[in-house]
Structure formats: structure tokens, C-alpha cells
Amino acid sequence: LINALFNRKIAKVSATPGKTRLVNFFNVDDKFYFVDLPGYGYAAVSKKERNQWQKMMNAYFNSRDNLNLVILLVDSRHKPTNLDFLMKEYLEALEIPYIVVGTKLDKLNQSEKAKAKKVIKETLELDDNVPIILTSAKEKINLDKVMSEILNAVSI
Template identity: 50%
Template sequence: MEIKQSEFITSAVSPNQYPKDERMEFAFVGRSNVGKSSIINSLTNRKSLAKVSSTPGKTRLINFFLINNTFYLVDLPGYGYAKVSKTERQSWGKIIEPYLFKRPQLKRIVLLVDSRHKPTEDDILMYKWIKHYGYEVIVVATKKDKLKKSEISKNEKLIRDTLELSKDEKIMFFSSLSKEGKEELLDVLFI
């Protein structure tokens, strides 16, 4: 799969603001500061298609990006950032849940986890929710460039055990900085 064209279409907080066409959608979900916007920019070869912030929790809307005029990549608000109020965290859930629960165009969900750390309780809950509702999930461990080669298999085991992945479920490692894992993710995402 080669991405030749990408454009921001809209931001939404409720279903009536989602794109009205029937194009397939592939959503990226993960905790704040895991690199959702960075991975979208890396996949599309655009430095600022999705806004990247040094302050976690800045993505507060569902952002739709039209790719090759045929499908959408969807950047969901991050979860689990401790420095926002409980009310604000709940409002993000009210934005994310209707999208994940009632969107027939949604084909796959990419769950991003930080390759350097054990998945959080929020990551575990999100993974279980995705599986419970029968979505295809691709687990991507971000920030691979921050790991030593000797740490990769140990961290893969930690992620696999924490999320209770089966042996046939794959974890992909990705670096937005070096774009390592980009081709593999594009191939798996659009099978």
C-alpha cells in the first residue's frame, strides 16, 4: 500500500459531525502521548497532517483524514492522561465510545502502546473492549527508536503477557522518527 494523497477532512465530537460517505475507516487509539498523531504523519509522509503537541492530551476531537481519496485514517483522543480533570476525561469517553460502538465504516483499530513501558490499566481495558465488540485490532508498540535492541524481545513479552495476547496475535514495533515498521504496518492495516 502506498499513500499518495492525504488531507484533513473534519474534526468531530458527535456522530452527526462524522463524514457522511461509506468509505472504510481505520482508527488509531491509545493513551495520551503514545504517538497517535506522529504515526499518522509518518504513514502519510506529512510532517503536520495530524497536529503533534509536546503537551499530552491535546487531541480532544475525533480527526478524520482522507487517504488516496478512498478511506479514512481516524485519530481518536488519547486516554489516561492524569493532568486533566475527571470531568474532562469522562467527556473524552463520551466522544470516543459512540464512534467505536456505532460506526459501521470502522474496519480495524490500531491500539498504540508505548514500547518502553508495561501497558496501563487503560490500555488493557481498551484492548478488551475492542476484542469484546469483535473488531480487528492491531497492537503497535511505538517509540521503538528509544529501545536498545536487547530490550525489544523482553518488552514484547511484557506487552504480550499484560494484554494477554494469544500466540497468533502479533505486536508490531514502530518508530515515527526512523519510520521503521511503516511498510509492515501499511501492509497489515489494509489487507
């Protein structure tokens, strides 16, 4: 998604989920930083490593006064997980602005696409003011909407 959003290869991509192990900062045209954090859902890692990620993410979120927006990624093909819900609750507790981006829209058929947004909204118990954007990095669907949210958040 990062590479598709910025239309250049800045992030390493793997077919295996959970390869991001550190906080990765991407300087975008010397205007703002886009930060990639470790995923928490489908990564096959030990409980010890997952706990280290939690500490790292807590430190990150609690030390960033200039954090303008978090993009909460969920897989459009599946109902959001309990971990997705907990992350949403965590962001709200810290009063961090966020949007929800559903990925892999290209892998859904027409009827699944129609239901995906509703399932995400209901499962995560989202207020109407929280944007939900279903995307496909592969087919470049709705990337402009995500970028618009990013740019609005960083006031460019």
C-alpha cells in the same frame, strides 16, 4: 505516527501528550479514512474531560459499521497500563479488529527491544493472532508493517 505512516504532515503534533481532544478524520487519497481518537493514558486532563472522551469514543465505536481496524497504541518503553488492557477488552467485547502498535522503539536499547514485545503480549493477554508491531516514527522502523495491516483491513 500518523504523519510518518502517510509520509506527509496531516496531523498536528505536540510534545505534550493528550492534545488530541476530538475525533479527527483524515481522508487518505479518497480511498479510506484514518481516524485519530483522543488518547486515554498520559494526558493531563480532568476527570470530567476524560469522561467526555469516554462518551465520545463509545459513541464512535458503537456507530461505525464500516470500522475495519483499530490501532491500539502502547508505549514500547513501558509495560502496558490497566487502561490499555481495558481498551483491548473493550475492542474484543465489541468484536472490533485491532492490532497493537508499540511506539518509540528508537528509545530502547537492544535488550529492551527484545523484551518489549513479550511484555506487551503477556500484559495485554493477547492471542497469537493479534499482531504486535514495534515502531519508531522518528527512525521509520516497521511503518511498512503497520501500513500493510491497514491496507489489508481496508482491502486496497
